[in-house]
Every structure is written in C-alpha cells, then in structure tokens.
Amino acid sequence: MNWRGFRAVVRLELVRGRRLVLWCGGLLLLLLVLTMVLPQQPALIAGVLALPIVMALVMGPLGSLASDKRHGHLEFDRTLPLSLHTIAAGRLLGATLRTAPGILGIVALGMAIADRSAAAAPLVVAIGVLAMLLAWWFLWVLLALNARFAMRRLWWLPLTLWLAPSLVPESVVERVGAAIEQFGTGTFDRLDGSLALLVVLPAAVVLPTVALFGGAVALFAHGLARFRPDPAALGVLLGAAPRRELGAIGRGPVLAVVRLRLRLAFEQFRRELLIIAAMLAVILADLDPIATYARLYLPMLAALIPSGIAFQLMAGRATGALEGLQQLPHPRREIGAGHLLAVLVMAVPGVIVIAVAKAMDGAPMPPSAILARWLWYVTLGWIGTVLAVWATRRRLLSLGVAALVLLAGWWLMHPGTSVTDRILEATAAAGTIRAEAGLWLPLGAALAAVGIGLGLFARGLATMRGER
Amino acid sequence: MHPILETRDLTVRYPSFTLGPLGFTIHGGETVALLGANAAGKTTLLRAVTGRLLDRRGVVEIAGRDPHHAPDAWRAKVGFAGEKPPADAALRVREWFAFLRDCYPTWDDPYQRDLARRLGLDTSERIAALSRGTAVKAAYIGAESYRPELLVLDEPTNGLDPVVRLELLALLRECFANAPGRALLFSSHLLEDVESLCDRALLLRRGVLVGELDGDRLTEARSTGQLTALVADVLRDQP
Numbered sequence: 001m002n003w004r005g006f007r008a009v010v011r012l013e014l015v016r017g018r019r020l021v022l023w024c025g026g027l028l029l030l031l032l033v034l035t036m037v038l039p040q041q042p043a044l045i046a047g048v049l050a051l052p053i054v055m056a057l058v059m060g061p062l063g064s065l066a067s068d069k070r071h072g073h074l075e076f077d078r079t080l081p082l083s084l085h086t087i088a089a090g091r092l093l094g095a096t097l098r099t100a101p102g103i104l105g106i107v108a109l110g111m112a113i114a115d116r117s118a119a120a121a122p123l124v125v126a127i128g129v130l131a132m133l134l135a136w137w138f139l140w141v142l143l144a145l146n147a148r149f150a151m152r153r154l155w156w157l158p159l160t161l162w163l164a165p166s167l168v169p170e171s172v173v174e175r176v177g178a179a180i181e182q183f184g185t186g187t188f189d190r191l192d193g194s195l196a197l198l199v200v201l202p203a204a205v206v207l208p209t210v211a212l213f214g215g216a217v218a219l220f221a222h223g224l225a226r227f228r229p230d231p232a233a234l235g236v237l238l239g240a241a242p243r244r245e246l247g248a249i250g251r252g253p254v255l256a257v258v259r260l261r262l263r264l265a266f267e268q269f270r271r272e273l274l275i276i277a278a279m280l281a282v283i284l285a286d287l288d289p290i291a292t293y294a295r296l297y298l299p300m301l302a303a304l305i306p307s308g309i310a311f312q313l314m315a316g317r318a319t320g321a322l323e324g325l326q327q328l329p330h331p332r333r334e335i336g337a338g339h340l341l342a343v344l345v346m347a348v349p350g351v352i353v354i355a356v357a358k359a360m361d362g363a364p365m366p367p368s369a370i371l372a373r374w375l376w377y378v379t380l381g382w383i384g385t386v387l388a389v390w391a392t393r394r395r396l397l398s399l400g401v402a403a404l405v406l407l408a409g410w411w412l413m414h415p416g417t418s419v420t421d422r423i424l425e426a427t428a429a430a431g432t433i434r435a436e437a438g439l440w441l442p443l444g445a446a447l448a449a450v451g452i453g454l455g456l457f458a459r460g461l462a463t464m465r466g467e468r
Numbered sequence: 469m470h471p472i473l474e475t476r477d478l479t480v481r482y483p484s485f486t487l488g489p490l491g492f493t494i495h496g497g498e499t500v501a502l503l504g505a506n507a508a509g510k511t512t513l514l515r516a517v518t519g520r521l522l523d524r525r526g527v528v529e530i531a532g533r534d535p536h537h538a539p540d541a542w543r544a545k546v547g548f549a550g551e552k553p554p555a556d557a558a559l560r561v562r563e564w565f566a567f568l569r570d571c572y573p574t575w576d577d578p579y580q581r582d583l584a585r586r587l588g589l590d591t592s593e594r595i596a597a598l599s600r601g602t603a604v605k606a607a608y609i610g611a612e613s614y615r616p617e618l619l620v621l622d623e624p625t626n627g628l629d630p631v632v633r634l635e636l637l638a639l640l641r642e643c644f645a646n647a648p649g650r651a652l653l654f655s656s657h658l659l660e661d662v663e664s665l666c667d668r669a670l671l672l673r674r675g676v677l678v679g680e681l682d683g684d685r686l687t688e689a690r691s692t693g694q695l696t697a698l699v700a701d702v703l704r705d706q707p
Contacts, residue, residue, distance in 0.1 A: 002540070008570030015563050016556040064556065075520045076554035079535075080571050081544040228522060 013094020025101035047112030050105030061095035088220035140216035147223030257338025306381030313388035336457035347377035375442035390460030470532035477526035504672035547616035552603035557596035572614035600627035
C-alpha cells in the first residue's frame with residue numbers, strides 16, 4: 001500500500017468538501033449550544049433542525065462523487081500510480097472524516113430529547129457516535145454503489161431490500177433467528193456479564209464496520225476499474241444533437257422546448273419504459289409473486305417519467321449546457337411555459353401506467369382519481385423542474401431561515417404547547433383536508449405551483465450561473 | 469530497448485464512429501504531432517493510448533507494457549493534459565499540485581514552481597475560476613512536473629495568448645530537446661506549432677491514419693513554406 005498516496009487521497013477528499021464541513025459544522029455547533037441554553041420546546045426545535053443539516057453533510061461526498069462521474073474525473077483516478085483499492089479506501093475514509101461533525105447534530109437532538117440531563121450526557125454521546133456509525137455504513141454503501149453503477153438505474157434497489165426478507169421462507173427465518181439466539185446465549189454463558197459486554201459489544205460494532213468498509217472499498221475499486229463516462233447520466237446531452245428540435249426554437253420557444261424535452265426524456269428513460277411494459281404484461285398475466293412486486297414498483301417508475309425533465313435541467317446546469325437556454329432571444333417565462341407544458345405531457349404516460357395497472361388488477365380508478373393523480377404528478381414534476389433551475393445554496397438557505405423564523409414565531413405565539421402534540425394535530429388536520437377537499441386540493445396545489453413556479457423559473461434562468 | 473509508445477491494430481468502436489485499426493511507434497527523444505480535422509478521432513486516440521479508455525482493441529504498449537495491465541507505480545511513466553485539470557472545481561491549483569506531488573514519487577517541486585513562474589500561473593486560484601488558457605497551463609504543469617516518459621497533450625496551445633503560447637512552445641522544446649528517454653505526443657490544429665516543435669506528424673482522417681510527415685519531408689515543407697498546403701491535401705476529405 002502506498003501510504004503517502006493514500007494520505008493524499010484522504011486529504012483531497014477533505015479539502016474539496018471543507019466549505020460544506022465548515023458551514024454545517026458551525027451551524028451544528030450553534031444548534032448544540034442553543035439546545036443547551038434554550039427552554040425545552042425551542043431546544044427541541046433546534047435539535048430537530050440539526051437533522052437536515054446532518055443529512056446535507058452526509059450527502060456531501062455523494063455530490064462530489066456524482067460531479068467526478070459527470071466530468072469523467074474517475075477516468076483520471078484510474079491513471080494515478082496508486083492501486084484502485086488505495087484510492088477507494090482513501091476516498092471512503094475522507095468521506096467519513098468529512099461527515100464526522102454530524103455527531104454534533106445527533107448529540108444536539110439527543111440532549112434536547114433528554115431535557116439536557118447531565119446524567120444522560122454520556123449515554124447521549126454514545127448513542128450519537130453509534131448513530132453516526134450507522135450513517136457512515138449507509139454512506140459507504142451508497143458511495144460504492146454510486147461508483148460502480150448509475151444510481152438512476154438502481155431505482156428498484158431500496159424497495160427490493162425492503163421486500164427481500166419477505167421472500168425468505170418462514171422456516172429459514174426461524175432457523176437463522178434460533179442460531180443467532182443460541183450463539184448469543186452461549187457467548188454470554190461462557191463469559192461473565194462485564195466481560196461479555198467488553199467483548200461482545202465492541203465485536204458487534206467493529207466486525208460489521210470492518211466488513212462493510214472492506215466490501216465498499218472492493219466495490220468502489222471495481223467501479224473505478226470499469227468506469228465509463230455515461231452519456232445518459234447527462235440527460236443524453238452528449239448524444240446526437242437534436243437538430244430538428246433545436247431548429248424549431250427560432251419559430252417560438254414553447255412548442256420547441258416541449259419537443260426538445262420530450263425527445264430527451266423518452267431517450268433518457270427508454271430502458272425504464274421497456275421495464276414498465278414488461279411489468280404491465282406480468283400484472284396482466286397475473287404471474288404471482290412477481291405481479292405483486294410489479295404493482296409496488298410501478299408507481300415509482302411512473303413518477304420517474306415526469307421527473308425526467310428536472311433531471312435534464314440539473315444535468316444541463318451542472319455542465320453549463322443550460323446557458324444555451326439562457327441566451328435564447330425569447331422571454332424566459334415563455335421558456336418556462338414550454339417546460340411546464342412538457343411536464344403536463346410527461347405526467348400523462350405516468351398516470352396511464354398506474355390506471356392501466358389498476359384496471360388490469362380489477363380495481364379501475366374513477367376518472368376523478370386519475371385526474372387527481374395526474375395533477376399531483378404535474379405539481380411535483382413542476383416543482384422539481386423549477387427547483388432544478390432556481391435553487392441555489394443561498395436561496396435554499398434563505399428558505400430554511402424563513403422556515404426557522406416561522407417556527408420560532410409560532411412557538412412565541414403558543415408558549416407552553418408541546419411540539420410533538422402540534423405536529424400530530426397538524427398531520428391529522430392535513431389528512432382531513434385531503435379527504436374532504438377531493439379534487440380541489442391537487443387542483444389548488446397545481447395552480448399554486450404553476451403560479452409561483454413560472455416566475456421563479458424565469459428568475460432562476462436569468463440569474464443562473466453555469467459551472468465552468 | 470522498447471519504444472516509448474507502440475500501437476498495433478488499435479481499434480475503438482462507437483456506434484457512429486470507428487477509430488483505427490491504427491499502428492505507429494514513437495521512440496525516445498521524439499516529439500510527434502497528431503493532426504486531423506474536427507471529429508477525426510484525435511482525442512479518442514490520445515485517451516486510448518494513455519489507458520483512460522477501456523473499450524479498445526489491439527495492442528498499446530508504453531515502455532513495453534499495456535497501460536491496462538501494468539503495475540500501479542508504472543503508470544507514472546505517462547502524463548496526460550487536456551483542456552483543464554481533471555479535478556474538483558472547488559480546489560485551488562496549489563492544492564491539486566500538492567495531491568499530485570504525494571501521488572507521483574518523481575514529482576519535482578522546484579521544477580513545478582519554475583514552470584508556473586515561466587507560464588505566469590497563479591497557483592492560489594481556484595480551478596473553477598481559471599480561464600480556458602490558464603486551465604490549459606495548470607493541466608500541462610500537473611502532467612509535466614513528474615517528468616513522465618510519455619507526455620501526451622491534447623491541443624496544448626488552444627486558448628493561450630500569443631506570449632504564453634510562445635513561452636509554452638519554448639518550454640516544450642527545452643524539455644524534450646535533450647531527453648532521449650522521453651517523448652511528446654500532442655494534437656493540434658495549429659501548423660505553426662507543428663512546424664516549430666515536432667520531428668514527425670501523424671495525419672488522422674475519419675479515424676484512420678492517412679499519412680505521416682517524417683523529419684525530412686517536414687524540414688522540406690518548412691523551408692519551402694508548403695506545410696499548410698501539404699497537410700491540407702492529405703487531410704482533405706475527398707471521396
């Protein structure tokens with residue numbers, strides 16, 4: 001192992017993420033201090049606010065890896081005079097260190113829940129470290145999977161992992177459970193209580209950590225060895241230029257943008273469309289147990305279709321290709337309207353897929369339910385599209401601060417109210433509104449999203465700065 | 469003694485384009501230019517010979533070893549510079565160089581500083597903030613500072629202002645004039661660069677090597693001022 005090279009890889013991973021680490025670490029430290037000095041209810045709010053910051057921190061290395069894949073930097077890594085396993089281990093360790101300040105956020109939440117009890121502090125810190133260890137396991141697995149595969153092709157994985165245990169026969173589950181219990185009891189019997197704690201607990205933490213880290217390093221290195229720049233990951237931007245569609249822009253942007261986006265979206269999700277067709281065939285033939293799982297996977301695939309436009313815009317923004325849209329000699333609202341129309345159209349196949357699947361299943365959807373589903377797809381697809389153009393770190397931070405101010409204002413107006421009670425009340429109220437409003441709720445949501453979104457899209461496009 | 473670079477039947481297939489089969493050899497002390505029209509396959513060829521491209525057929529050997537099957541440390545024999553450093557845009561140039569220094573045992577810090585000074589590169593700038601020309605300079609210094617046996621440059625003078633371009637060409641001449649164990653392969657559209665720098669030129673058209681200008685023909689074309697016409701004749705895509 002080339003230790004000097006290994007240290008260089010770790011250091012580079014830390015240096016490239018330092019801005020996010022400093023910002024998030026500072027905010028988490030502030031929130032930890034706030035949970036210690038504020039009364040219980042606002043302390044709890046501060047503790048809960050730490051969670052999205054921890055999430056952002058954990059997602060940082062994934063963003064860096066995505067950027068490396070987009071720009072083809074993994075090809076360069078392959079030419080370094082270091083073994084691919086050294087590079088992989090260095091990157092994973094660097095990612096671990098980058099996310100370490102997340103412990104502050106988990107401790108902040110724990111201290112708020114434990115009402116700042118000094119006696120609970122050691123336990124809270126221990127739980128914080130263990131929770132962060134779980135986050136690192138998750139991060140290593142995600143990084144390794146992302147290095148080896150195109151993540152958008154792994155849409156089936158989370159649900160499959162969730163469903164996999166149900167596929168194991170009951171007798172096997174019982175036998176495995178009995179074996180684990182027997183092993184645990186036997187170990188505790190052989191060792192006295194305190195020694196068992198000293199041996200078993202560290203082993204229970206260290207062994208899976210070592211196994212997961214080793215496995216992730218191997219998969220990451222395999223990904224480096226096999227990496228090829230993926231044109232589809234860039235929203236087919238590197239594919240053949242859609243000359244006919246681009247040429248139409250001179251005759252007015254709305255329909256031209258729709259044609260361009262639809263062409264790219266169908267090209268982007270060609271494989272997924274084939275899978276949808278296969279799943280519908282499986283449901284029609286009622287091939288159990290596959291049909292049962294196909295019914296669960298279909299909504300995810302159907303939602304992917306309208307969200308494809310947001311993916312295209314995100315990829316275009318990251319590669320600077322959106323500057324072309326920025327320079328078009330047309331009002332930016334019209335360009336936004338073209339994108340909205342594309343989302344409206346792309347939501348149709350998604351809804352048709354669901355409606356057909358339900359009809360095949362013998363439970364046809366009423367027209368109002370189909371319309372409501374279409375409106376929700378439009379709303380969410382359009383919000384994603386607008387955010388892909390409008391969202392910047394500063395704007396998202398402003399939104400976060402505004403939410404914080406609203407929460408603080410609400411707390412000042414309702415002193416002494418339990419936060420959890422209010423959250424439960426709000427959830428119940430939302431459910432009632434959804435049931436009573438019927439079609440009006442998705443319609444209102446869609447109209448509000450369109451009304452606000454067009455302006456934001458135009459503003460985002462006008463002020464967007466592409467990556468160089 | 470192995471040649472620095474040898475290719476035999478090198479082929480790269482894309483759905484709409486095929487490079488090769490190509491065969492050529494570059495020996496130590498040579499500076500070789502790769503000329504061709506846009507989309508002739510120059511960058512694909514350079515990526516294939518440096519081991520970046522996985523999907524290729526045929527033989528590529530650098531100092532007697534295939535880049536895909538060579539030991540890790542052997543990869544320090546090859547340097548490649550494209551239009552910008554292959555690094556995170558948030559990094560400063562000096563941070564990128566510090567990374568390379570620790571990865572390449574032969575990295576020469578004083579040499580790197582000298583190159584940066586001569587090309588006027590401010591290493592405290594972030595990679596994201598580099599202009600096109602400055603990014604080319606940073607990429608070149610990153611690839612040259614460990615003195616690889618084969619240095620491969622993809623359009624190195626593209627985007628450089630005239631003063632820096634002349635300085636870079638002078639630097640390259642200096643580096644490779646008395647270096648029998650090293651070779652330079654670069655692609656370019658600028659025949660002035662070819663005239664002033666290289667011993668030999670390979671001419672690529674639609675993925676196929678259609679000609680080669682050796683030292684004598686190059687010298688003759690230089691002296692008569694016919695180089696542009698000669699290259700254009702070979703590269704002109706006539707059915």
